Amino acid sequence: MLKRIKAITVSIALLCSQAAVATNSGELALFGYQEFQKDNLVLFPQWLSVLERHIKDLAQSRDCTSSRLNRCSLSEWLAFLDTLRDLPADEQIRQVNRFANEHAYILDQENYGIADYWATPREFLHNDGDCEDYAIIKMLSLKWLGYDVNRMRVVVVQDTNLRTAHAVMSIEREDDVLILDNQISEVLSHTAIFHYVPVYSVNENRWWMHVPN
Numbered sequence: 597m598l599k600r601i602k603a604i605t606v607s608i609a610l611l612c613s614q615a616a617v618a619t620n621s622g623e624l625a626l627f628g629y630q631e632f633q634k635d636n637l638v639l640f641p642q643w644l645s646v647l648e649r650h651i652k653d654l655a656q657s658r659d660c661t662s663s664r665l666n667r668c669s670l671s672e673w674l675a676f677l678d679t680l681r682d683l684p685a686d687e688q689i690r691q692v693n694r695f696a697n698e699h700a701y702i703l704d705q706e707n708y709g710i711a712d713y714w715a716t717p718r719e720f721l722h723n724d725g726d727c728e729d730y731a732i733i734k735m736l737s738l739k740w741l742g743y744d745v746n747r748m749r750v751v752v753v754q755d756t757n758l759r760t761a762h763a764v765m766s767i768e769r770e771d772d773v774l775i776l777d778n779q780i781s782e783v784l785s786h787t788a789i790f791h792y793v794p795v796y797s798v799n800e801n802r803w804w805m806h807v808p809n
Contacts, residue, residue, distance in 0.1 A: 626751065626766060626773055627786050627794050629806040642714040643750070643798055646732055653718045669721040673733075677740050686783075689767065692737045693776040693783050700724040701778065728752070728763035730778035735765050735799070743767065745800045751775075753792040766797065 625631065637644055653670055676695060680688045702724045704713040715729040717736055731750045739745055747768040755762040765776040766786065773786040780789075794806035 625809075626749075626797065626804075626806060627753075627789065627792055628809065629794050630809050631794075631797075631804040631806050633802055633804050635802045637798065637801075637803060640798055640803065642712070646714045646716055647800060650716045650718075650736060653716055670718045673717060673721055673737075674740070677737055680741060685769070688741055689738065689769075689774065689776070690783055692734050692741075694781075696720075696730045696733050696737070696776075697778050697781065699730070701726060727778055731763045731765040731776070734776045738767065749797040749799045749804070751797040752795045754795060755791060756793060757791040761795075762792070764792070 677692075680691055683691065699720065703726055705711055707713070707715075707723050707725065714732065715723065715725045717733040719725070720729045720733050728750060735745075735748050735750060738748060749766045750763060751766050752761065752763050754760075762779070764778075767774050767776070774783050775786050775789060776783055777789075796806065797804045
């Protein structure tokens with residue numbers, strides 16, 4: 597993921613130098629950083645591929661005959677989400693975080709033979725995954741439960757404790773931004789986390805570059 601971050605950061609810096617508009621500079625600024633919003637997702641082919649493949653997976657979720665991956669795992673995931681529908685919103689978010697975090701962490705190189713691969717929920721449920729895969733299934737789980745995709749993001753950060761790239765999921769809730777993280781069992785406010793430097797974040801409709809205030 598680190599090489600991918602460096603390449604994207606260079607491209608983003610060039611784009612943001614051209615009439616970039618700062619947004620969300622108030623209390624909800626993610627991890628306290630200024631952010632620049634863009635609508636063109638062309639810089640994120642892995643993310644666009646995940647969304648496209650996930651739609652296809654949902655259309656075939658009842659087919660359990662795949663020789664490569666067990667599609668039944670997707671049906672089981674959707675059944676789990678259905679059990680959350682009557683719970684309070686905060687409990688739904690906690691349960692989605694817990695469910696994903698129960699899966700084992702495994703590097704893309706071991707899983708897929710390449711350094712960086714963004715997995716669909718079906719692939720993650722069958723193969724486990726790394727940090728962005730946890731964030732992706734959490735976002736798409738909450739989308740399935742009816743949460744607004746415009747209030748959720750996959751956030752790529754630099755972990756200053758471990759000195760490595762990492763990815764988490766964020767969701768705006770009232771006057772706060774909550775962070776769902778495979779390295780932290782609890783769902784926390786972004787204001788309670790001090791060792792993440794946001795690099796960029798993305799959802800289905802737009803992306804943001806983050807810079808210090």
